Amino acid sequence: FFLKTRGSDSMAAVNDKRTLYVGGLEDTVTAESLRAVFVPFGEVLEIGLPIDQTSQKHKGFAFVQFETADDAQDAVDNMDGSELFGRVLKVNVSKPQALKGAGHRPVWEADADTFYQHGDKQEVEEEVVEKWRTGRDEAAA
Numbered sequence: 001f002f003l004k005t006r007g008s009d010s011m012a013a014v015n016d017k018r019t020l021y022v023g024g025l026e027d028t029v030t031a032e033s034l035r036a037v038f039v040p041f042g043e044v045l046e047i048g049l050p051i052d053q054t055s056q057k058h059k060g061f062a063f064v065q066f067e068t069a070d071d072a073q074d075a076v077d078n079m080d081g082s083e084l085f086g087r088v089l090k091v092n093v094s095k096p097q098a099l100k101g102a103g104h105r106p107v108w109e110a111d112a113d114t115f116y117q118h119g120d121k122q123e124v125e126e127e128v129v130e131k132w133r134t135g136r137d138e139a140a141a
Helices: 031-041 069-079 109-117 121-134
Strands: 002-005 019-023 044-050 061-066 090-093
Touching: 019 069, 031 044, 031 061, 031 069, 061 069, 069 090
Parallel strands: none
Antiparallel strands: 002 044, 019 061, 019 090, 044 061
């Protein structure tokens, strides 16, 4: 769950270097306070604060999406290692989630059955390694 501001679409699954990960947030940080901190670097389109289901508080990190990649890079250059509400921030370009739906399972588990169902294990292994390396399924491409 995200506490989002402005915009109805969820943040893009593939990062185009406009979305930043902001870690090390203190409990009282809000989307509004993050917007105030990051808006000097450019137009902030959206802020996502993942909420813990149990405590109903944010998880200590956020995603900030800028209008341009240059604005996002300016924010990284200026805010990484800075202090907010007594906590040192970790700010970097967000990495896309590699395997949607994999959850907390090992990356190799999703393709384990494939190895046991095919006779040519070397060919299957190469396909799985290529899919993992490129982050996409050839059949879906």
